[in-house]
Amino acid sequence: MTLDDVRNLAAAIRAEVAKAIVGQDETVDHLLVALFAKGHVLLEGPPGTAKTFLAQSFAAALGLDFGRIQFTPDLLPGDILGSNLFNFQTSQFTLTRGPIFCELLLADEVNRTPPKTQAALLEAMQERRVTLDGESHSLSEQFLVVATQNPIENQGVYPLPEAQLDRFLFKLLVSYPSEAEEAEIVTRYGDRQGPRSAAALGVTAVTDGAMLNAASAAVGAVTMAREVTDYVVRLVRATRDNPDLSIGASPRAAVVLANAARARAALEGRDYTIPDDVKALSTAVLRHRLTLSPAAEIEGRDMEALVAELIEATEAPR
Numbered sequence: 001m002t003l004d005d006v007r008n009l010a011a012a013i014r015a016e017v018a019k020a021i022v023g024q025d026e027t028v029d030h031l032l033v034a035l036f037a038k039g040h041v042l043l044e045g046p047p048g049t050a051k052t053f054l055a056q057s058f059a060a061a062l063g064l065d066f067g068r069i070q071f072t073p074d075l076l077p078g079d080i081l082g083s084n085l086f087n088f089q090t091s092q093f094t095l096t097r098g099p100i101f102c103e104l105l106l107a108d109e110v111n112r113t114p115p116k117t118q119a120a121l122l123e124a125m126q127e128r129r130v131t132l133d134g135e136s137h138s139l140s141e142q143f144l145v146v147a148t149q150n151p152i153e154n155q156g157v158y159p160l161p162e163a164q165l166d167r168f169l170f171k172l173l174v175s176y177p178s179e180a181e182e183a184e185i186v187t188r189y190g191d192r193q194g195p196r197s198a199a200a201l202g203v204t205a206v207t208d209g210a211m212l213n214a215a216s217a218a219v220g221a222v223t224m225a226r227e228v229t230d231y232v233v234r235l236v237r238a239t240r241d242n243p244d245l246s247i248g249a250s251p252r253a254a255v256v257l258a259n260a261a262r263a264r265a266a267l268e269g270r271d272y273t274i275p276d277d278v279k280a281l282s283t284a285v286l287r288h289r290l291t292l293s294p295a296a297e298i299e300g301r302d303m304e305a306l307v308a309e310l311i312e313a314t315e316a317p318r
Contacts, residue, residue: 001214003222006036006266009215012206016061020201021054022188023181027172029267030284031058031146035212036219037263039169039256040125040145042110042160042288049174051148052108053198059104060198062212063205064142067102071113077120081130095132100124103140103209107147111157118164121145125167142209162247162291169256170281171288222262224273227317232258232278235314239290242310244301247291257285275316283307 010032017028027043031054034041043051059066069080082098099105100121110118124130128139147168150157165171177185207215232254240248261277286307296306 001211001218003218003266003269003271006215006218007269009207009211010036010267013058013061016203016206017054017057019203020057020060020198021050022184023177024050024054024174027054027174028058030170030172030281032267033260033263033281034169035062035144036215036266037169037256037259038144038216039260040167041147042165042168042171043146043148043174044151044171045148045174046176047150049176051174052106054174055104055106055146055148057198057201057203058146059106060203061206062104063208064103064144064212065140066104066106067099068106068108069099070108071110071117073113075113075117077117080117080120081132083132095137097137100130101137101139103142103144105143105145107145109149110147111149111160114158115161118158118160122164122167125164140209142212165288166250166252168288169260170284172284219259219263219266222265222271222273224258224262225317228261228273228275228278229258231275231314231316232261235278235282235311236286238310238314239286242306244293244296244306245290246293247289249286249289253285253289257281260285279311279316282311286310 013032014025014028021028031041033039043054045051056066056068069075078098080098080100082096082101085094085096087094107121124139124143125145128141128143129136130139131137145168149160176182236249236251236254236257239245239253242248257278258273260281261273264277264281265271265273283304287303290303290307292301292303292306
């Protein structure tokens with residue numbers, strides 16, 4: 001697959017998602033970068049901003065096997081992974097697979113379940129496999145988690161463990177639509193009776209697993225000059241030296257930021273990365289991997305502003 005093919009495929013996916021979703025162009029672009037970079041995405045925003053519907057529409061446009069888990073306080077790890085049940089007819093244990101055995105998993109309101117259950121996703125997100133009773137089971141090559149959560153300051157939610165947050169490529173903030181977009185939403189759906197679905201709105205699959213693998217291979221062939229690689233490393237290491245941060249970004253952050261930059265370059269038709277690719281994605285890659293120091297919290301420092309300052313202060317190659 002050529003880079004032109006990758007761009008055309010991305011355009012086709014955007015067009016299908018737009019049949020159901022009004023606006024959110026930047027979020028969709030980040031979802032496409034994550035798709036081709038094989039990274040997971042966390043969507044955060046207030047209720048009613050179409051986070052779940054966006055994930056459903058994205059899955060429908062991709063034609064992938066879709067699974068959904070509604071996270072609740074009483075959810076158990078076995079409800080996600082499945083379990084081995086004893087079959088009295090055969091006198092053997094049989095694997096009953098949980099909803100995680102799919103290609104695109106919607107982890108809906110992931111922060112409404114305790115950390116013990118959230119941790120059930122760790123191995124799957126990092127290694128695309130799960131272990132049940134000491135036996136490993138592989139997941140699909142296309143396995144992708146799109147998780148949603150309400151802002152952490154809302155009642156009835158749990159903070160995600162740092163180890164799990166680090167496994168998300170992006171944390172995307174979904175905000176309220178503009179006035180014009182909201183008017184379009186009301187026009188489209190204000191008189192609609194019953195539940196909405198992407199299929200009912202005409203969203204159809206424009207790709208499959210083989211095409212997505214080919215697109216990811218094309219993205220992997222995008223070159224990154226040593227100067228850009230060094231820029232990624234300097235930016236990530238700067239988060240560890242900042243006195244306003246008690247926890248900086250991990251080496252994993254540098255790796256996934258480089259992969260995402262390659263995907264963004266491919267979506268723009270380039271077979272090489274530039275510093276602007278790194279800058280454009282750095283906030284989404286870093287915002288959930290950093291922890292403010294106690295002094296910075298007392299001073300009321302804003303994480304978004306702090307990340308912007310780090311990006312501005314890190315010298316980029318010309």
